[in-house]
Amino acid sequence: MLEFIRQLGRGGISQFAKLGRANLFMLKVLAGFPGLLRRPGLLVAQLWSVGVLSLMIIVVSGLFVGMVLGLQGYNTLVDFGAEESLGVAVALSIVRELGPVVTALLFAGRAGSALAAEIGLMKATEQLSGMEMMAVDPIHRVIAPRFLAGFISMPLLAAIFSAVGIYGGYFVGVALLGVDDGAYWSQMQAKVDLFDDILNGVIKSLVFGWVVTWIAVFEGYDAIPTSEGVSRATTRTVVYAAFAVLGLDFVLTALMFGD
């Protein structure tokens, strides 16, 4: 029993130490941003691999999520004769919740795990160490552009997800199930607020972008430099990022829409 409590304590201490390392790491990454202004090429290359390469899964998922919402929403609303509100139902659920959250989860799986694995492998093959010995700070040269690219990509991807999703709902609701075209858009426009709904959704995805990319680059950088260590860092990235996104989503939702 005593041994169990001791282990609990040891685990707690090591988790706190990791949190401290993660925060120091973040500060160093932020210190690397000014250097990026002089080297925009580094950021562009990362926007490619973090943002553009995630586009496909985001568009396809957004389309299907919107179509499913259209179908489910229609079946529920038609019982109340309120199928004209389909546009509102689809738009609000996507813009407020599903857009930012599903994008963040997909992003963690697609780009986050790739970032963690790439950085972990660079560490395991002594590339980071080699850079240090060439008097190049790997946090500035490798981590900072990747972090910034993730932070920029997330809201853009979430916006694309939301827009595609709403058109997916439109396709199912209006084109297949016969909801009135004008009602779909006008009800939506009447109920969806630019600041309360859309801006808050963007704020959510900015927060998620920050946290998910932070977890990914830190887990990669902090990985034990062996193939096992890298694979565990990749797994942890996805798991921690998912927890962080869902937990933060609750907190943010309570703050934004809770009054």
Add this chain to the structure above:
Amino acid sequence: MKSNKTTELMVGMFIAAGLAALFVLAMQVSNLSSFGNGDTYRVTARFENIGGLKVRSAVTVGGVRVGRVASIDYDSERFQAVVGLDLESKYDRFPEDTSAAIYTAGLLGEQYVALEPGGSEDVLKDGSQIELTQSALVLEKLISKFLFEKASEGDKK
């Protein structure tokens, strides 16, 4: 990785697509297009009961949207709700004795303010007050009234 030019082009397209999506969300999905465009003038109306009316609810005349609810206050002296209406400046020929009513769009829909033009020569201006108003119908009141009437009919028999 692709060559530098292709990468830059694709990244540029990605950022453009993201911004375009945000633009679509703002213009097509939200109510951005329905406010902030053009000048408005403010008139007020007093209601006994506004039901579920909200700020930014629509103001219509004959079904045409001419403005929106800008403010909702309560006058604790006269026990009335004071609703400020922003009407678009291009609709500036409403007679002074125009009446305002709160209706519901459909059985469960949004509530809105409907204006009914009167016959006066003078027109509503910024700061005018609409005198004739009709409060929102509150479903519970209607039902209880209906039940009471039924009950009293039963007593008579």
Add this chain to the structure above:
Amino acid sequence: MSDIPERLDTDPLVSIRGLRFSRGGRPIFDGVDLDIPRGKVTAIMGPSGTGKTTLLRLIGGQLEPEAGSVHVDGQEVARLSRGALYALRKRMGMLFQSGALLTDLTVFDNVAFPLREHTDLPEPMIRDLVLMKLQAVGLRGARELMPSELSGGMARRIALARAIALDPMMIMYDEPFTGQDPISMGALVELIRLLNDALGLTSIIVSHDVKETAAISDYIYVISQGKVVGQGTPEALGQTDSAWVRQFMQGLPDGPVPFHYPAPDYAEDLLNHDA
């Protein structure tokens, strides 16, 4: 300890005094003194796990000693500010065991990397410099390849070209001969000596490949159990009277370092079925 000969150099490039360092509670260095003379090839040898790579990281300032000092070109590495340390590192090249080439860049871009990071040279000049360095290691023709397309020996030569890109004052080689076929081994041995003499470098080789290392070094330190147990020119070490150094240099399976890991008596162990 073997007899300490007279100092080779009055002003060594690297000078280590009373170095103490431990990892995970296990002491790796326990009072190490050594000097790396300028312009020579110095080897640091010892069995696997004696922290030879750690020593290079201490010289490069990636690790800090617990006690003692590491001076490089008159500066104490652990006391340097970040800026001064980075300035010093620009004058050191290090060849990692794996090569540590950046996997997302071509051979050309890898060699150009330190030039592009640290200088504002125009692109044509960078091209000329890179081709010169690649020519020096004989791989000018491989410039368009990606690191994943290189053999181990080629990767190390590219890494060597990268290490000399900024014309450093010294190069540290971490196990340069491990896992090489005889041809690339021969090429590397040749290159290390050639570059050292042609460019006026100071070279530090960390290795446990006795024959190859002895063939090109001017001076050898043998480290074991966290201490320097032998030093001298390769010829002197060949005739040492220290049993341990002789076992190591000649690669004898048994000697002061026993073949068997400490264990209870063999016969007893076999008969003891209770354990």
